Amino acid sequence: MNTLAYAILSTLANHPCSGYELAEHLDALWPAKHSQIYPLLKKLHQDGLLTFEHVMQTDKPNKKIFSITEKGKKELENWIAEPPAISVTRDEFFIKMYASWLVNEEDTKKLINERLTEMEHKIALRKASLSKAEYKDGEQDPNKLSKHFGPYILLNRKLRLEKEEFEWCKWVLTLLEKMSFNTLLFWFISGKFSVIKEMAFI
Amino acid sequence: MNTLAYAILSTLANHPCSGYELAEHLDALWPAKHSQIYPLLKKLHQDGLLTFEHVMQTDKPNKKIFSITEKGKKELENWIAEPPAISVTRDEFFIKMYASWLVNEEDTKKLINERLTEMEHKIALRKASLSKAEYKDGEQDPNKLSKHFGPYILLNRKLRLEKEEFEWCKWVLTLLEKMSFNTLLFWFISGKFSVIKEMAFI
DNA sequence: TCTCACATGTAACCAGTTACATGATTAT
DNA sequence: ATAATCATGTAACTGGTTACATGTGAGA
Numbered sequence: 001m002n003t004l005a006y007a008i009l010s011t012l013a014n015h016p017c018s019g020y021e022l023a024e025h026l027d028a029l030w031p032a033k034h035s036q037i038y039p040l041l042k043k044l045h046q047d048g049l050l051t052f053e054h055v056m057q058t059d060k061p062n063k064k065i066f067s068i069t070e071k072g073k074k075e076l077e078n079w080i081a082e083p084p085a086i087s088v089t090r091d092e093f094f095i096k097m098y099a100s101w102l103v104n105e106e107d108t109k110k111l112i113n114e115r116l117t118e119m120e121h122k123i124a125l126r127k128a129s130l131s132k133a134e135y136k137d138g139e140q141d142p143n144k145l146s147k148h149f150g151p152y153i154l155l156n157r158k159l160r161l162e163k164e165e166f167e168w169c170k171w172v173l174t175l176l177e178k179m180s181f182n183t184l185l186f187w188f189i190s191g192k193f194s195v196i197k198e199m200a201f202i
Numbered sequence: 203m204n205t206l207a208y209a210i211l212s213t214l215a216n217h218p219c220s221g222y223e224l225a226e227h228l229d230a231l232w233p234a235k236h237s238q239i240y241p242l243l244k245k246l247h248q249d250g251l252l253t254f255e256h257v258m259q260t261d262k263p264n265k266k267i268f269s270i271t272e273k274g275k276k277e278l279e280n281w282i283a284e285p286p287a288i289s290v291t292r293d294e295f296f297i298k299m300y301a302s303w304l305v306n307e308e309d310t311k312k313l314i315n316e317r318l319t320e321m322e323h324k325i326a327l328r329k330a331s332l333s334k335a336e337y338k339d340g341e342q343d344p345n346k347l348s349k350h351f352g353p354y355i356l357l358n359r360k361l362r363l364e365k366e367e368f369e370w371c372k373w374v375l376t377l378l379e380k381m382s383f384n385t386l387l388f389w390f391i392s393g394k395f396s397v398i399k400e401m402a403f404i
Numbered sequence: 405t406c407t408c409a410c411a412t413g414t415a416a417c418c419a420g421t422t423a424c425a426t427g428a429t430t431a432t
Numbered sequence: 433a434t435a436a437t438c439a440t441g442t443a444a445c446t447g448g449t450t451a452c453a454t455g456t457g458a459g460a
Contacts, residue, residue: 002418002419003292003294003297003419004419004420006294006297006301007297009301010297010300010301013301013304014300014301018438018439018440019439019440019441020438020439020440029296029297029300030292030296030297031290031292031420032419032420033420033421033422034439034440034441035420035421035422035423035441035442035443036419036420036421038440038441038442039441039442042441057428057429057438057439058429059428059429059430059438060428060429060430060437060438060439061427061428061429061438061439061440062428062439063438063439063440064439064440073304076301076304077304077305079298080298080301080302080304080305080309080313081305081309081312081313083313083316084293084294084295084297084298084313085294087291087292087293087294087295087296088233088291088292088293089289089290089291089292090205090232090233090289090290090291091286091289091290092205092208092286092287092289093286093289094231094232094289094356094359095205095208095209095212095231095232095286096281096282096286097352097355097356098212098216098231098352098353098356099208099211099212099215099216099278099282099352100282100347100351100352101347101348101349101351101352102215102275102278102279102282103279103282103283105347107282107283108347110283111282111283111285111286114285145302145303145307145310145381146303147303149302149303150299150300150301150302150303151300153299153370153374153377154296154299154300156370156373157296157370160366160369160370161363161366164362164363164366167362168355168358168359168362171358172355175355179347179351204446204447205447206447206448220410220411220412221411221412221413222410222411222412233448234447234448235448235449235450236411236412236413237413237414237415237448237449237450237451238447238448238449240412240413240414241413241414244413259410259411259456259457260457261410261456261457261458262409262410262411262456262457262458263410263411263412263455263456263457264411264456265410265411265412266411266412
């Protein structure tokens with residue numbers, strides 16, 4: 001049982017779906033390609049953690065709809081209570097920013113500006129999916145959390161992260177502006193050199 | 203040339219170091235185990251992108267100090283200007299939060315509280331490394347960025363991310379408090395059900 | 405003596421990506 | 433025709449982790 005397996009079970013616990021749909025939904029949770037998903041679905045089925053039924057379609061190719069079993073649910077519940085493994089973020093942009101002093105400032109600014117527009121896009125999309133998907137939780141047992149709780153708080157988290165990255169990019173751009181030659185000279189004259197204090201090797 | 207190779211070159215461009223030190227520094231940039239680093243260093247040396255010299259030590263075992271070559275620098279500079287690959291974050295905590303509706307609320311709160319203390323720790327450490335490492339950029343060519351620029355903005359970014367996660371955890375906890383049975387009942391009576399609006403499947 | 409930090413390496417395995425392979429249905 | 437979306441699968445390869453293997457020097 002690897003993490004992807006639990007990500008799949010979590011998604012299926014929320015709503016049964018096909019391998020194809022799974023691949024789309026997992027993108028926000030634990031990204032995976034279909035070539036990794038299909039063999040794992042097969043294995044999880046063999047282990048009795050999920051079932052599937054063939055669904056015939058006329059407008060689209062037929063598909064298999066996977067659902068979590070009771071056994072799968074228990075396996076998932078046990079896993080949730082365990083302390084999570086440390087998170088890993090792999091971002092080439094970080095490395096490029098780290099080494100940006102090697103290239104000219106215009107290249108760096110270009111990289112950041114491209115990231116800014118990318119973030120603007122993502123934030124707009126995220127806000128749309130947050131506001132579009134309104135939900136009334138009427139029929140829920142008030143003692144239990146709704147299954148919409150997880151997706152909701154995750155959407156919120158993603159939006160916050162995107163906003164944060166946007167703000168950071170802006171901050172770096174202003175820093176770069178401030179550090180341009182003329183301003184640096186001015187600071188040198190007026191003795192205000194403190195901005196570049198607190199710079200250190202990680 | 204994979205991303206780790208560029209992460210290594212970026213670090214060596216900042217300061218020559220041993221494979222052992224490299225493994226520590228890469229943690230903030232592109233985490234890797236020494237078992238992945240040493241063979242790659244060998245390969246990068248064969249390709250002429252870096253050199254090394256044996257350094258004898260009396261208090262500690264001898265080591266190899268790796269440095270980037272001019273060829274390596276050029277290779278790195280070319281890579282930096284290219285658009286970065288999309289970033290990937292893999293965090294089991296996300297999945298556990300997503301599926302938290304399956305387990306009882308106390309387990310969920312425990313998970314979040316553990317994350318909160320973890321974040322408090324990390325934030326304190328990050329702030330310490332930011333304030334401890336003061337730097338004066340006197341001898342730099344003002345037209346060029348200092349090599350301390352990258353590490354500095356990255357430290358800042360990490361701190362922001364940790365603060366953001368801390369705040370999000372707090373937010374989820376208050377949400378959970380608000381959604382507890384008695385409060386829900388109160389809301390039901392007073393008709394204030396809007397808090398659980400905008401909940402949706404991602 | 406034994407543990408810890410420093411230091412370097414390889415082997416085996418698991419996780420994840422890219423490429424290969426096939427095919428239905430709809431829209432242009 | 434032919435491109436796009438939906439749909440499922442396997443094969444080959446690359447990236448990354450865990451385990452194996454060895455050794456130095458300091459301090460408890």
